[in-house]
Amino acid sequence: MVQQRTRDEVPVEETWNLADLFATPDDWEREREALLRDLAQLEELRGTLGAGPSQVLRVLTLADELDQRVSKLYAYALLARDQDTRDTVAAERYERAVHLGTLVGRASAWIAPELLATYDDDRLLRLPEEEPGLVPFRRLFERLVRERPHIRSAEVEELLAETTPLAQAPSTAFTLLDNADIRYGTVTDVDGSTVELTKGRYLVLLERRDRRVRQQAYEVFNAPYLAHRHTLAALLSAANQRDVFYARARRYESALHAALHPDNIPIEVYTTLIQLVRQHASLLQRYLALRKRVLGLERLRTFDLYVPLVERPERSYSYQEARDLVVAALQPLGPDYVEPLRQGLASRWVDVHETVGKRSGGYSLGVYGVHPYILLNWNGTLREVFTLAHEVGHAMHSYFSSREQPHPTAEYTIFVAEVASTFNERLLMRSLLQRATDPRERAALVNDALDTFRTALFRQTLFAEFELETHRAVERGAGLSADGLCDLYGSLIADYYGPDLELDNEVRHEWSRVPHFYRAFYVYQYATGLVAATALARRVLSGDEDARQRYLRFLAAGSSKDSLDLLRDAGVDLTTPEPYLAAFATMEQDLATLEEALRRLGMLQPA
Known part of the structure; x- marks a missing residue:
């Protein structure tokens, strides 16, 4: 029987190096204790912000240093836990890190209310002019002005900070059930x-x-x-209740508004995405009808959506082969991008293989002042090669933003995060198509491109609409039961996927195993990211040097501007329908290309 490997069976060079964060767990513990002692310094400064810009600088600098230190502690604890979720010592360390984050949040919770109570909006925005040392905090002041109606008193802010462990409980419970127990x-x-x-x-x-x-x-x-559907429904309900609680505590109109407003994303961006994707659901349904015909099926089931329509020679990619393919595909970005990436991949940024107890899926975690970390669960498929390209996009976004930005503006928003990752997938697809000489291989790659539209644009938008409706249900006082969630999810599947996909019991329960639902209103950004990345990649691949430079500046910009402004600077405006319509046009073109290729291969007869 084929069994999972244990961690000690994996070559050390294909594991990430946590010693770049802390040499030993004891060093981590010593830093945790030191940080606990240093928190008192911040409390001692309470009530002093009115002394002027120099004192504001002193307070914000200390708070920022504490935040940077706790982020590093948290990163180590998270990564150590995720490499083996059965490790109780690592799990306990992670809980201590979460608790420490709560303490840091509580210790600094008074700063925003005191700044707002001390300075009016005009004066807040002028502080960096009066004290140049405050320039890195300009975005903080801009955000405070925008968020003034939603920032509560120091006492309430401290209480909200204290709730962090409770807020993370649904996600933590789901993660452990999903990865350690099941x-x-x-x-x-x-x-x-x-x-x-x-x-x-x-x-x-x-x-x-x-x-x-x-x-x-x-x-x-x-x-x-x-x-476990009833337990999973209860966990998802708790996560939705958490989101609604925080929205109401901060006086937002809704949980969606609370998620989008801090990054200055209009609600219309979210609702327009859903509206436009629904209007173009016929493209997805055309693809599914094609899939059903080519596979010769009377009934198309969810487990039929991933088998390639065009059979290619069975191929398993080693991680080393995949790494070379990804680096080659990213050459259009130039040596400024490729060389740091090459060095990073050779320096144990990546934890490659699926092992017993390891967290599933893949992610990238940027750590300011250190380097990004990437989690994979390598299975040798071409899909996993694309996962590597995707996570490398996140990692290099973190790398450039950390290198070019001060800590206060180094962390990019979630809204732009999926642009860099999906951009890399587009470049990898282009590279593979250029390499392919076999007509069957080229047809298979176009099939893969269509599957990307299916999963990243249509499926993630379906997820986004599901999230919107579950939060609205909680906001109006309705409960979230397993049966009700299945009915809602099933109706969305029917609307998006159409009559050719059989609505079986398993797909109606798909909501119960989606980890992103525990991070409210995240998934829609996969769809907007695909739309933006498709437009940006097209320009870079055309050889436009200005487009390449603008894209690299976007990667290095962190959160120095609002997300939509950063994307406009790079060359795409997501407040207009044009980039969405261009993405749908690309999908329609890919569909026509695949249909013609299948006819040439004798795999598709006239209907």
Whole structure:
């Protein structure tokens, strides 16, 4: 039976190096204790901000230093936990890090209310002119002015900061259930071997030509979530209640408004995305009808959505091969981008392999003053090569912003985060198409591009609408039960995917295993990110040197401007329908290309 590896079976060079953060757990503990002692310094400065700009600088500098230190402590604890979620010592360290973050938040909670009570809006915005040392905090003052109606008294802010561990409880519980407790059982592969199912292997098995294997993997994988659906509904309900509580505590109109307003994203960006994607759902439904015809199926099931329409020679990529492919694909960005990336990938930024207890999926975590970290769960598929390109996009965004920005503006917003990652996927797709000489391989790659539109644009927008409706239900006092969530999710699947996809019990329960739902209103940014990245990549790949330079400046800009302004500077305006319509036009062109390729290959007869 194929089993997961343990961590000590993985080559050390293919694990991340936590010693770049802290040499040992003891060093981490000593820094935690030192930070606890230093928190008192901030409390001693309470009530002094009225002394003038120099005192404001002293307070904000200390608060920023404490924030940077706790972020590093948190990063170490998170990464150590995620490399083995069964490690109780690491789990306890992570809880201490969360608690420390709460203490730092509480210790600095008085600053914003005192600044707003001491200075009017005009004076706040002039402070950097009076004290040049405050220039790195200009964005903080701008945000305070915008958020003035939503910042409460120092006492209330301290109380809200104290609730951080409670706020994270639903997500923490889901993460542990999803990664440490759930076991999926086994699946019989096409060659008769018994495979222990994991999240990484699940995606591989969904690409099998043998439909029996796909269906068995689908049913085995979903069984634990169906069995725990009431618990998972309660956790998701708690996460939604948390979001609504914070929105009301800060006097926002809604949870959606609370999520978007701090980054100055108009509600219309969110609702227009849903509206436009719904208007173009026929593109997705046309693709599914094509998939159903080519696969020769009477009924299209969810487990039929990942098998390639065009069979390519079975290929497994080593991590080293994937790394070379990604670096080659990113050459259009020039040596300023590629060389730091090459060095980083050779310096243990990445934890590569799926091992027992390791957190599933993939992510990148930037750490200011150190370097980014990337989590993967390598399974050798082409999809995993794209995951590497995606996470490298996040990592290099963090790298450039940390290198070029002071700490207060180094962290880019979530809204722009998915642009850099999806941009890299577009460059990788272009590179692979240029390398492919076999017509079947080229058709398969166009199929992959369409699957990206299906998953990143349509599926994530469906997720976004689901999130919007669950939060609205909580806001009007309705409960979120497992049955109600299934009914809502099922109706959205029917609307988006149309009549060719069978609405089975497993897909109606898909909401129960989506970790992003515990980070409110995050997923829509995958869709807007794809739209923006498609436009930006097209210009860079055309050889436009100005477009390349503007894009690199965007990566280095952090949060030095509002997100929409940063994207406008790079060359795309997401407040207009044009980039969305261009993305739909690209998908329609890809559909026509695939249909013609399938006809040439004799795989698609006239309807």
